[in-house]
Amino acid sequence: MIRRALLIALLLGAGLAPAFAQDIRELLAALDWERLAAKAKEKVTVDLDSSMLKLASGFLSSSKPEEARTRELVKGLSHIWVRSLEFEKPGEYDLAAIDKALASFRGPEWKKIVDVSAKQERAGVYLRSDGERILGIVVVAAEPEELTVVQIAGSIHPEDLKMLGGQFGIPKMELDMKPRRGGRPAKDE
Amino acid sequence: MTSAADAGTESALARARAGDEAAFAELVRRHQAMVYSIAWHYLRHRDVAEEVAQDTFLHLFRNLDHLESDAHVESWLRRVVVHRAIDQTRRARYRPWTGLEHAPEPTQSSPPADPWLRDLLARLVAALPGRARMLVILRYQEGLEPADIAALLALPVGTVKSGLHRALALLRGKIRRETAAHPVTEARR
Amino acid sequence: MNDLEARLREVLARREPSPGFRGRVLARLQAQRRRPARRIWPAAVLAASLALAAGLPFARRELNRRQGEQAKAQLILALDITQQKLALTERRLAALQERKIP
Numbered sequence: 083m084i085r086r087a088l089l090i091a092l093l094l095g096a097g098l099a100p101a102f103a104q105d106i107r108e109l110l111a112a113l114d115w116e117r118l119a120a121k122a123k124e125k126v127t128v129d130l131d132s133s134m135l136k137l138a139s140g141f142l143s144s145s146k147p148e149e150a151r152t153r154e155l156v157k158g159l160s161h162i163w164v165r166s167l168e169f170e171k172p173g174e175y176d177l178a179a180i181d182k183a184l185a186s187f188r189g190p191e192w193k194k195i196v197d198v199s200a201k202q203e204r205a206g207v208y209l210r211s212d213g214e215r216i217l218g219i220v221v222v223a224a225e226p227e228e229l230t231v232v233q234i235a236g237s238i239h240p241e242d243l244k245m246l247g248g249q250f251g252i253p254k255m256e257l258d259m260k261p262r263r264g265g266r267p268a269k270d271e
Numbered sequence: 272m273t274s275a276a277d278a279g280t281e282s283a284l285a286r287a288r289a290g291d292e293a294a295f296a297e298l299v300r301r302h303q304a305m306v307y308s309i310a311w312h313y314l315r316h317r318d319v320a321e322e323v324a325q326d327t328f329l330h331l332f333r334n335l336d337h338l339e340s341d342a343h344v345e346s347w348l349r350r351v352v353v354h355r356a357i358d359q360t361r362r363a364r365y366r367p368w369t370g371l372e373h374a375p376e377p378t379q380s381s382p383p384a385d386p387w388l389r390d391l392l393a394r395l396v397a398a399l400p401g402r403a404r405m406l407v408i409l410r411y412q413e414g415l416e417p418a419d420i421a422a423l424l425a426l427p428v429g430t431v432k433s434g435l436h437r438a439l440a441l442l443r444g445k446i447r448r449e450t451a452a453h454p455v456t457e458a459r460r
Numbered sequence: 461m462n463d464l465e466a467r468l469r470e471v472l473a474r475r476e477p478s479p480g481f482r483g484r485v486l487a488r489l490q491a492q493r494r495r496p497a498r499r500i501w502p503a504a505v506l507a508a509s510l511a512l513a514a515g516l517p518f519a520r521r522e523l524n525r526r527q528g529e530q531a532k533a534q535l536i537l538a539l540d541i542t543q544q545k546l547a548l549t550e551r552r553l554a555a556l557q558e559r560k561i562p
Contacts, residue, residue, distance in 0.1 A: 124492075128538040130531065138531035152539065164538045198552040205549040223545040232542045292486065299482045307477040318551040321477055321484075328485045329492065392471045411465065412472035443464060 109231070112183035113175070115165065118229065121174050122167035126230075130162040159236030172202060172226035180204060180224055202226045284344060288335045295335075299328050302345060305413070306352045312408045313356040315397045323359055327352045349413065350423055353405065360401060388446075395445050403438040410435055491540035 110116075119125050130138065139156045142149040169175075181204070188194070197206030204224040210217045216239070221232040283301075286294030306327050310320035330351055331344070338344050396407055402424075409420045417435065421428040 126537070126541065128534050128541075130534060130538065134531045135535065137528050138535040141528040141532040142535075152535070155539075156535065162535065162538045164541055166541060196549055196553050198549060200552065203552070205545070205552045207546065207549055221542060221545045221549070223548050225548075230541060230545050232538070232545060234542065292489070295489070296482055296486055299485050303481055304474040304476050307481070308472075308474040311475065311477075312472055317478070321481065322548075322551070324477060324481070325485050325488060329488060332489055388467065389471055392467055396468070396471065407468065408472060411468040412474060439464060442468075446464070 109183050110165070113179060118167055118175050121169060123170050124168040126164060126166040128162065128164035132160045135159055135162065155238075158238060159234060161233070161235040163233040163235075164230070166230040167228065169227045169229075174227075175224070175229055177202065177204060177224060180222070180229075184222065284335070284338065284341060287332075295332060298331070298344060301341070302348050303328075305345065306348050308412055309349065309352045309408060310356050312396070312412060313353075313401075313405055314359060319359060320356075323352065323355050327355055353409070353423060357401065357405065391446065391449055392442070395442050399438060399441070403434055403441070406431060406434045407438050487540075488544065491537065491544060 135156050139153050142153045142156075144150045144153060184206075191210050191212070193209045193211060195207040195209055197204070199205075203226065204222065206222050208220045210219070215237055217237065218233070218235045219238060221230075223230045283294040283297040287298055303324065307320060307324040310323040310327075311317065314320045314323065327348060331338075331348060334347070338347055396404060399407065405424070406420060409415045409423065410417075415423070417431045418428050420426075421431045424431070426434075
């Protein structure tokens with residue numbers, strides 16, 4: 083039986099952003115992130131709020147297909163948050179603490195897309211939705227020498243998730259999806 | 272005196288050290304079959320083998336300054352991937368496939384002479400205990416002499432020789448039993 | 461030549477990884493090398509100082525350009541990491557599903 087490991091935290095919804103931010107602060111505190119970061123040999127920290135996303139988007143070229151698609155994705159987002167640590171050796175963090183901390187991300191508004199566990203690894207993706215739209219995504223990857231949490235908040239179309247590389251397990255939203263801006267037709271995934 | 276090929280390789284190493292990504296890509300191209308094959312033959316899991324192989328090359332990039340020649344690059348890569356593959360089985364629940372019909376084989380350039388025997392032998396090698404499997408890989412994939420294998424694995428030469436001898440005896444015995452149980456028939460060809 | 465040893469050499473012949481391997485290595489390398497700048501960017505601080513000292517519109521435009529490029533770099537890094545970890549999750553799931561096949 084595959085135990086489920088969830089690491090993905092997704093922040094959803096501009097209106098819910100403060101609550102999500104609070105969730106993430108609590109998650110970081112539960113993981114004792116600062117202590118872990120002190121042990122890491124490499125750290126990645128990204129915090130992009132809506133103003134920074136807008137600024138960044140302005141420097142994406144609409145003439146380059148990849149950057150143009152990124153601009154479309156970013157349009158609906160309110161926040162992107164990434165924390166990633168790489169350690170010299172395995173065993174620098176406690177998987178049980180991660181499992182416990184992530185338990186707080188379960189609820190009717192969350193869709194657990196996938197979670198996978200192995201002996202010293204966890205990987206998972208959670209989507210938050212209001213029943214009609216995806217409001218955010220949380221991705222957590224706990225590997226023996228690397229720990230990553232990604233949180234993306236905002237209105238996300240399933241096609242954008244594919245662009246992010248999520249070809250798998252994105253649930254078919256058996257709902258009428260609202261059309262994208264620009265008139266693209268709604269699609270079930 | 273170096274050959275033109277060596278000169279080209281030395282140049283790629285020097286350029287990669289200077290940050291030339293194309294030169295690093297050339298080093299990857301030259302050694303990827305070796306690195307990936309060791310991981311694949313030991314782990315018998317394509318995705319995990321690819322991940323270990325990727326990690327090995329990323330580690331190479333971080334350590335280019337410590338390498339002096341392509342021969343050094345090759346031996347260094349071999350050492351790293353061997354130890355990473357061994358570490359992988361120690362810390363994860365990944366075990367080599369013995370049901371090879373479900374493990375997609377990497378591409379092979381020439382068709383096998385006897386597919387049934389080839390598959391049997393591949394399965395039997397995959398089922399060898401970890402150390403024996405690695406000894407066989409280093410001897411028959413990489414063509415290393417026992418003394419070189421001993422240096423790479425930090426084992427006494429006598430241990431390597433006796434380990435290889437026992438592995439071959441084990442394989443011969445199992446082939447004999449399988450062949451007796453499944454005599455060559457037209458249906459198998 | 462010992463037949464078993466010859467067959468072992470054949471079975472254990474080196475094989476190429478799946479197509480695109482080199483590209484995947486380089487993509488991970490590029491993602492790792494694009495580290496975000498520190499929260500206080502020395503170049504931005506310098507540009508801001510120039511703007512204050514000289515009050516030149518050019519300095520303000522330069523500051524905005526640097527901030528924008530750095531925000532773009534952070535955005536690309538964040539999305540790269542997201543893609544990597546989604547791909548990792550997919551591989552893990554595929555691996556576990558393969559093991560369920562009887």
